[in-house]
Amino acid sequence: xxxxxxxxxxxxxxxxxxxxxxxxxxxxxxxxxxxxxxxxxxxxxxxxxxxxxxxxxxxxxxxxxxxxxxxxxxxxxxxxxxxxxxxxxxxxxxxxxxxxxxxxxxxxxxxxxxxxxxxxxxxxxxxxxxxxxxxxxxxxxxxxxxxxxxxxxxxxxxxxxxxxxxxxxxxxxxxxxxxxxxxxxxxxxxxxxxxxxxxxxxxxxxxxxxxxxxxxxxxxxxxxxxxxxxxxxxxxxxxxxxxxxxxxxxxxxxxxxxxxxxxxxxxxxxxxxxxxxxxxxxxxxxxxxxxxxxxxxxxxxxxxxxxxxxxxxxxxxxxxxxxxxxxxxxxxxxxxxxxxxxxxxxxxxxxxxxxxxxxxxxxxxxxxxxxxxxxxxx
Numbered sequence: 143x144x145x146x147x148x149x150x151x152x153x154x155x156x157x158x159x160x161x162x163x164x165x166x167x168x169x170x171x172x173x174x175x176x177x178x179x180x181x182x183x184x185x186x187x188x189x190x191x192x193x194x195x196x197x198x199x200x201x202x203x204x205x206x207x208x209x210x211x212x213x214x215x216x217x218x219x220x221x222x223x224x225x226x227x228x229x230x231x232x233x234x235x236x237x238x239x240x241x242x243x244x245x246x247x248x249x250x251x252x253x254x255x256x257x258x259x260x261x262x263x264x265x266x267x268x269x270x271x272x273x274x275x276x277x278x279x280x281x282x283x284x285x286x287x288x289x290x291x292x293x294x295x296x297x298x299x300x301x302x303x304x305x306x307x308x309x310x311x312x313x314x315x316x317x318x319x320x321x322x323x324x325x326x327x328x329x330x331x332x333x334x335x336x337x338x339x340x341x342x343x344x345x346x347x348x349x350x351x352x353x354x355x356x357x358x359x360x361x362x363x364x365x366x367x368x369x370x371x372x373x374x375x376x377x378x379x380x381x382x383x384x385x386x387x388x389x390x391x392x393x394x395x396x397x398x399x400x401x402x403x404x405x406x407x408x409x410x411x412x413x414x415x416x417x418x419x420x421x422x423x424x425x426x427x428x429x430x431x432x433x434x435x436x437x438x439x440x441x442x443x444x445x446x447x448x449x450x451x452x453x454x455x456x457x458x459x460x461x462x463x464x465x466x467x468x469x470x471x472x473x474x475x476x477x478x479x480x481x482x483x484x485x486x487x488x489x490x491x492x493x494x495x496x497x498x499x500x501x502x503x504x505x506x507x508x509x510x511x512x513x514x515x516x517x518x519x520x
Contacts (some may be wrong), residue, residue: 148266149213150218151188155224161494164190170497175201179498186211191499204500214492221266229288230260230267231413235349237356245284245354249289249486257353269491270421276506277340277488278351281422282330283487284511286354287311290486303479306416306450306513313417314358324415329361329394330418333411335402335440336426337364342371345389352393365405370397403439406446414447421432421451424506425460428453429467441468445475445514454485454506461508480511 150156152164171180172195182198184191186209192198192410234257237245244251252270262268283289285307291299299307314330332351334340341364352360364370370379373416380401388394398405405411421444444451455461465482488507495501 143221143224143226143454145217148217148224149188150216150220150302152190152216153183155220157220159223160219167499171499172497173197174204174498174500184209184212186210188216188339189494189499201500208500211492212494212499214458215333215494215502218266218269219490222270228260228267228270230271231348232260233350234258234362235346235353237353245286245288247486249290252491253279253487265490269489271455272487273489273491273505274347275345275350276487277343278348279425279487280424280454280485280509281420281452282351282354284422284480284509285310285314285420286449289313291480296483298481298483300478300481302330302477302516303450308480309417310420310450314355316357326488327359328415328418329359329388330355331361331411331420332419333363333365333367333402333419335421335423335444336366336371338366338424340364340424341366341369341397345387345395348395349389349393352390356392358392359483360393361396362393363398363411365398365400367399367401370399371462375377386496401440403443406443408441414449416449419447419449421447421449423451424456425456426464427460427464429463438471441472445472445512448514448516450479450511450513452480452509452511455508456503456505457507461510465510475515476512477515479513480509482508482510485509 150160152160153318155161155164167190168180172178172188173180175197176193178193180192182192182194183189184198189212191204191212192201198204211386231322237257244256246256260267283442284291289307290296293299293301293304340451348362351362352358367380368378370381370385371377372379379399381397385397386394398410427433428441453464455464461482468476485506485508489505492502493503495503
């Protein structure tokens with residue numbers, strides 16, 4: 143279906159779920175001009191955005207920067223519910239070395255081509271696929287030896303970053319003559335701190351990470367009170383013991399519903415190993431006013447581990463807010479591994495904040511990396 147065929151105002155959408163989202167917006171969102179509850183539906187986006195037509199017409203920022211992207215949100219949501227076939231979700235789960243000897247991480251197009259994914263012929267297919275794959279491929283691209291983040295090309299990888307990633311690559315991507323990680327070895331661990339939506343992705347999505355590291359025994363560890371959702375009961379689960387799902391002989395997913403700082407203090411993950419362990423935080427909002435004081439103990443634990451820590455953000459403002467908070471609170475305790483900037487594997491799908499419809503975003507658009515400072519031996 144075309145964009146015109148997919149477009150429907152959410153109030154009269156054929157999807158009950160989108161009609162309910164329109165009601166949710168009216169219930170919680172405020173007009174960016176008047177501060178009153180939104181009621182007027184933008185004719186371009188088909189989504190409630192302002193209190194009335196006058197406020198809508200006077201909002202120059204919305205017309206210049208938001209409305210066309212918000213229309214994309216509408217169309218993408220209807221595409222997912224259109225009933226069309228989704229051949230782009232048939233992901234290749236192996237790499238044929240005779241056909242794809244090298245994975246290219248230059249951009250999504252080159253990655254899909256060298257990994258022999260289904261050809262993405264429309265922006266809808268690209269949006270649907272990159273939204274899900276952004277999480278595992280962001281991790282893989284940051285660590286892989288063919289990473290797009292280098293000292294020479296992007297200029298964002300620091301020498302400290304190169305040293306830390308060299309250690310991970312030695313263990314995760316052993317070269318000829320090096321002893322690879324075996325099934326009996328301690329697994330390489332990817333800790334996802336404050337896990338939310340990424341932890342409820344279909345489990346086969348995470349197999350795409352292990353495909354990039356064919357000799358590593360990987361364990362993806364989701365940590366946080368929102369990492370395990372019971373769809374039947376429609377609530378987040380709280381477990382005394384971690385839950386483990388083994389995907390195959392080289393990949394397992396582990397869920398801890400406690401916060402990282404408490405698990406760190408109790409020694410649940412000791413010892414950390416800079417050759418095997420890496421931490422990722424997806425849009426954590428470190429510097430957000432709403433989370434003031436909540437991240438201090440976690441960041442202190444991450445820096446103590448001396449392992450790589452990567453953090454993503456929705457957009458420039460979100461990234462700089464987190465970066466400035468880290469620098470002002472822990473600048474003398476950390477080494478910069480990857481300077482703040484674009485994430486090559488951010489999602490291309492536009493989404494909207496339902497309590498502020500003037501805020502449209504794409505997940506994982508920005509990324510930076512840090513590590514607890516290492517001091518030279520005396």
